[in-house]
Structures are given as structure tokens and as C-alpha cells.
Amino acid sequence: MATFWMLFFIFYFELLLKTGHCTETSGQVLSITPNTQEQVEVLRNVSTQYQTGLWKPASPHNIKELTQVHLYVPANSSETVRNLLQRHGITHEVMLSNADEIIEMQMRNESGDPRSGSTFYQRYHNLEDIYEWINRTAHENPTTVKAILIGSSYQKRPLYALKLSLNNKPNKKAMWIDCGIHAREWISPAFCLIFVQYSLSFYKLNSDITQILDNMDIYVLPVMNPDGYKYTWTKDRMWRKNRSPTNGTSCIGVDLNRNFDANWCTKGASPDPCSEIYCGAFPESEPESQAVANFLRSNKDIIQIYLTIHSYSQMLLIPYSCTMDEADNHSELYEMVKQAAENIRRYYRNVYTYGAGAKTIYLAPGGSDDWAHNLGIKYSFTFELQDRGRYGFLLPPSYIQGASNEALIALKTIALKVIEKTQPAAGSPQDV
Ligand code: DDK
Ligand code: ZN
DSSP: OHHHHHHHHHHHHHHHHHHOSSSOSSOEEEEEOOOSHHHHHHHHHHHHHSSOEEEESSSGGGOOTTSOEEEEEOGGGHHHHHHHHHHTTOOEEEEESOHHHHHHHHHHTTTOOTTSOOOGGGSOOOHHHHHHHHHHHHHHOTTTEEEEEEEEOTTOOEEEEEEEOOSOOTTOEEEEEEEOSSTTOTHHHHHHHHHHHHHHHHTTTSHHHHHHHHHEEEEEESOSOHHHHHHHHHTOTTOOSOOOBOTTOSOBOOOGGGOSSSSTTSBTBBSOTTSTTBOOSSTTOSHHHHHHHHHHHHTTTTEEEEEEEEESSOEEEESOSSSSSOOTTHHHHHHHHHHHHHHHHHHHOOOOEEEEHHHHSOOOTTOHHHHHHHHTOOEEEEEEESOSSSSGGGOOGGGHHHHHHHHHHHHHHHHHHHHHHHOGGGSOGGGO
16 A cells, blocks of 8 residues: 555656646647737737747737737747746736647547547548548539539649539529638638538438528538648648748748738738738739639629638628728628627527627738628628637637537528528528
């Protein structure tokens, strides 16, 4: 018995050492709120000059007084950063103390522990598995699903969109959904997979999805930025941009959500290739954004709804993000996201904020939603899924289903509203 206790204490002492505050053994995510302009400057410096990863906002320029900053600090910079914050009287909270452990866990569960009980859709999947899933889904549903090659990435990976067409009604309109513009937002591709699976399984069982699919085809691009996504699984979990190089610098990647032709590269984007919000050399300079833009241009007469899925912060956004101006149909769009947020709150007791991008988060020119809106796809939306910062980009797999359910009900609310407005004959029961 004595040996047992001795072993216990040795073990416990080691544990204490590992979790002790002197030397961090894991990267952490800190929540920091600057109170003064000076503190804002210090934070901007910390996030650019030290080995840290800025989670929120996307770029140091958007750091402002009295607004939370979420910063990933790797173990080896922990002491330096803490000292710096302390010297400037900046207080912080530890949001996630074991970030590295979570990263490791989320990558490990890939092929699935058969004893873990969670199914395919409750896990994150690497790029190869997603390609395999796309193939399998198209093959197993030959009459209702088609894989359409819309282009390829900088590293020549194919960009497949799945076309869901559940009945043969002629002249159907369509909705477009893309996921995974930003590499580290893993919940986004996970949602696209769940959405396709849900549509195929619940057509004719759930009245909302049945009504939607009876009246429109749905195009789903599960991973718009495959090169970046691959990179988050192999090299850097926090990568955001694509992986295309720029001449004259070793900095890699363009922010695909700043690369579209909507007030391109104005305030809220950066011409610096090293920035997380680098706009690229010119609008649609990137093969990924060009592929999506080309597809939408060729199909703009049938596509009524554009939806792009991001994370995190729980927001339902409408144009514009590229200017403070309101969209021509602002009140119509606003009413839709308001209802969608209300439904999320009613069914899942979770809070989503909503409104025009520029006013709700920050100016973000060159985005796909604003561009699609200007192209004539008037019902254009960006969803920012869970969470609000607790896990941020490292949302655990056990949250995938819940986060997707929320996005699904918002999507249904909007799609049904659009059908009711634009295809009244097919609409609600009272019209029949
Ligand atoms: O691209 C961003 O910074 C966020 C998603 Se992470 C969205 C900004 C608003 C929508 C811009 N089209
Ligand atoms: Zn994003």
C-alpha cells in the first residue's frame, strides 16, 4: 500500500510540474481586451512580431479598444508574451489552456476509433477522405447527385461541387452553398457534408427540406480551399488563406474572401502578401475564387441564393461588407436573418447576431457574398457558425452536430422565405 501512495505522489508531482504556471507545455488561447489606444498598439505588435496566431479579429488592423482579442500563444512564446502584457498593464484571461492537446485529438480521430461510437458525420475529415466521400455520394445516388468539376486549386487539386437535384421538375431555380473558403474553419466543410447527407436522407421525410428541394436544386462545394485545408491537417492548424506564392516574398497565400471584385482591396483588406487578409494581385487572381466566380456567372439566371459558410462567432451576415452602404434590398434580407436567428434561439437556445457585414463585424471588401449580390444573386449570405470563442477554430467534434443544426435551421428559414417570395404558386399551404 505504501508503494502505491508513493507512486501516486510521484505521479501527482509530475502532473503539477507539467501544468504549473512557470513553463507552459501547451499553446494557449488568451482573451485580451485593450482599454486604451496604447494597449491596442501593443497588441498589434504582439500579434505581428511574436510567434503568435491572431484568431480574432482576422487582422491586427481590426484590433480596437474595448473589443475582445483572441490570441493563440504557442508554449515557447508564452513567457515573453505574458511579460509584455503585464508590463503594459494589459490583463488577459486564459480561454483555452490546452490548445495543442485539442489539436492533436482532433487530428487523431480521423479514420475513427470503432469503439468511439461517433459516426462519420460527427467527426472532422481530412481532404483525402472528403474527396472519397464526394465520389461515394455521387456514385451511390446516381439519379439525384452529380459531381461537377468547376475548376482546380493553385496546387491543381480538383474543385468538385455536388449538384443535388431531387426531382425532375423543369426550370427549377437553385441555391449555391460553399464551405471551407478559410482553411482553419473546420466546422464549415463538416457542415457541408452534413447538409448533403441530411438532404438525401430527409427528402420526403422532413417537410421543410422537401419543399426546398422540390423547388430548387442545390449546389454544394464542400471545400473551396483544398490546398489550405490540407495544410491545416499537415503543417499549421491555424492557416487561413490559400497556398499560392507571391513573387519577391516568402509569404504564402491569398485570402480568398478578399479576392472577389467587390471594392477589391480597399479598407479592410491588405495589399501585403504577408497579411492574413491579403487581397491578391488583382480581383479573381486565384484559381479557387475564379472557379467559383465563373460558375456563378454562368448560372446567375438560375441561382437565387448564395450562401457561404465560415466560423467562428455566431453571426448571420448580409451585404454589404465592402462598404457601409446598405444593399438595395437590405430590409428584405435583414428580415430573413432576423427570423433565422430567432428560430435558432427558439429551437436551440443559442444566440446569433445578424445584420450587414460591415456594421456587424468589420469592413471586409472583396468577399464572395458582396460580389454575388452585385452579380444579381440578391439573396446572398455569410454564416459564421459556432462558437463565440470558447474553442474558436478548435470546436470539438462533439459540437459538429449542434452547430450544423443551427446553420440548417437558418438555411431553411431563408430558403423557404425566398421560395415563398419568388415562386408563390409552389409556396406555403394556404396557396395550394
Ligand atoms: O472573411 C472574414 O473575415 C469573415 C469570415 Se471568417 C467574414 C467577413 C464578412 C463577410 C465578407 N464577405
Ligand atoms: Zn472565414
